[in-house]
Amino acid sequence: MxxxxxxxxxxxxxxxxxxxxxxxxxxxxxxxxxxxxxxxxxxxxxxxxxxxxxxxxxxxxxxxxxxxxxxxxxxxxxxxxxxxxxxxxxxxxxxxxxxxxxxxxxxxxxxxxxxxxxxxxxxxxxxxxxxxxxxxxxxxxxxxxxxxxxxxxxxxxxxxxxxxxxxxxxxxxxxxxxxxxxxxxxxxxxxxxxxxxxxxxxxxxxxxxxxxxxxxxTPAGLIRRTAGSTVIGFTPSAPLDEHEVQALPGLASVAYKDGRITLTGTDETVNAVISLLARHHITAHQLRVTDATLDDAFLDLTEASA
Ligand SMILES: Nc1ncnc2c1ncn2[C@@H]1O[C@H](COP(=O)(O)OP(=O)(O)OP(=O)(O)O)[C@@H](O)[C@H]1O
CATH class of the missing domain: 3.40.50.300 (P-loop containing nucleotide triphosphate hydrolases)
Structure with missing residues (x-):
């Protein structure tokens, strides 16, 4: 050959x-x-x-x-x-x-x-x-x-x-x-x-x-496959109502650490969090909105098949 x-x-x-x-x-x-x-x-x-x-x-x-x-x-x-x-x-x-x-x-x-x-x-x-x-x-x-x-x-x-x-x-x-x-x-x-x-x-x-x-x-395609392609992190000035958090549209995951909350979800989740905070007059300190990384996608994909 x-x-x-x-x-x-x-x-x-x-x-x-x-x-x-x-x-x-x-x-x-x-x-x-x-x-x-x-x-x-x-x-x-x-x-x-x-x-x-x-x-x-x-x-x-x-x-x-x-x-x-x-x-x-x-x-x-x-x-x-x-x-x-x-x-x-x-x-x-x-x-x-x-x-x-x-x-x-x-x-x-x-x-x-x-x-x-x-x-x-x-x-x-x-x-x-x-x-x-x-x-x-x-x-x-x-x-x-x-x-x-x-x-x-x-x-x-x-x-x-x-x-x-x-x-x-x-x-x-x-x-x-x-x-x-x-x-x-x-x-x-x-x-x-x-x-x-x-x-x-x-x-x-x-x-x-x-x-x-x-x-x-593609790397971008793998990231899009993860449940939460956007990551939102902030330290709220007052505790959030857990039921309202869980009801956020497009929410994929929530984690709390040292008073900071990290949510993964979609753009819709970001908008809904901001309205929720505004409704309750809660300030978000050190607010960061980032795209999910390949790291997030990797964990998601390999955990999903565990
Ligand atoms: N020569 C070998 N004899 C017996 N088992 C082997 C041999 N080579 C690999 N394995 C086993 O086959 C599996 C796959 O190994 P492999 O080295 O292909 O994985 P890998 O994904 O490259 O891992 P790593 O990221 O740790 O390098 C492992 O369970 C390993 O223990």
Whole structure:
């Protein structure tokens, strides 16, 4: 089989994988189009890494179909490894290898490698080229893994826990780099625990929970699915009547903490709260009205299936 562009770049359909009789991935389906940044989000143990390892051909599915540029990652492993760049796990690099040697070595495996020097520069590794892998800090190792995933000029890059262990500046630089990589037409499959990262980078996200896709949408679409897409918080100058609060239109949730009330609901809820306060001559101190975040949506979606 040869790669073709008529397929989605990544297709996963009815994927199942069990370990010792326990399903880690239980019927996952999604497809990723060329040039997309597709996020996989989910709680610990949800089956995210197992899913992406099946995409990388590192695990053999028990059932279902996985294709990368139309190729089977297990049967056509060699061809897939020419188009797919993956972030390494810690144990996969020798401690004695220097950063330069690692970059040169990985570039030498690839048919049309990128120039590793600007990549190293972009990832803040230029000062570390002669340092041995074993002596790098956690964040420096992480940056090297990102460089190694990109050095082969892949069509598809799989990044699992992209920015874990990076400081805030390195994290932001890495996000920018990923956006630049995508602007160059590369498709990105990104496993992340960081909501801000998913919201900022991903075109679409599959929320995986207990081995299944709990929701698949754009970040904005996922937020809209949450019961309360608007969050209203304030400290009232006098207690509110609980019956009136519960009767607010569009109300999704109410929480009280240290005299402060936080409601989630809709725009209608905001208007109704303001009228309620005005009717009772109650002042709202430190009133904040914000949009719900992906964090709220994630909790809602993964709790809903708990
Ligand atoms: N090699 C393995 N042998 C046995 N069980 C495994 C193996 N790898 C993963 N599991 C189990 O499969 C389930 C899914 O694991 P997986 O690593 O895919 O989840 P994850 O969503 O990536 O989790 P995390 O966010 O914690 O990295 C977990 O219950 C895990 O314990």
């Amino acid at each position: 040869t790669p073709t562009s008529s397929h989605p770049v990544i297709e996963v359909s009815g994927l199942r994988k069990s370990y010792g009789g326990r399903a880690a991935v239980d019927g996952v389906s999604f497809s990723v189009e060329e040039g997309e940044i597709f996020g996989i989000l989910g709680p610990n143990g949800a089956g995210k890494t197992t899913t992406v390892e099946c995409v990388e051909g590192l695990r053999v599915p028990d059932a279902g179909r996985v294709r990368v540029t139309g190729l089977d990652p297990v049967a056509d492993h060699e061809q897939v490894s020419r188009v797919l760049g993956a972030q390494l796990q810690q144990s996969e690099l020798q401690a004695k290898l220097t950063v330069r040697e690692a970059l040169q070595l990985y570039a030498s495996f690839c048919p049309r490698p990128a120039d590793w020097r600007p990549l190293a520069e972009r990832l803040g590794l230029t000062d570390k080229l002669t340092s041995r892998f074993g002596k790098l800090s956690g964040g420096q190792k992480q940056r090297l893994f990102i460089a190694l995933a990109l050095v082969g000029n892949p069509r598809v890059v799989v990044l699992d826990e992209l920015t874990t262990g990076l400081d805030p500046r390195a994290r932001r630089d890495t996000w920018q780099l990923i956006e630049e990589v995508r602007a160059g037409g590369v498709t990105v499959l990104l496993v992340t625990h960081f909501m801000e990262e998913a919201q900022r980078l991903c075109d679409r996200i599959a929320v995986i929970d207990k081995g299944q896709v709990a929701a698949l949408d």
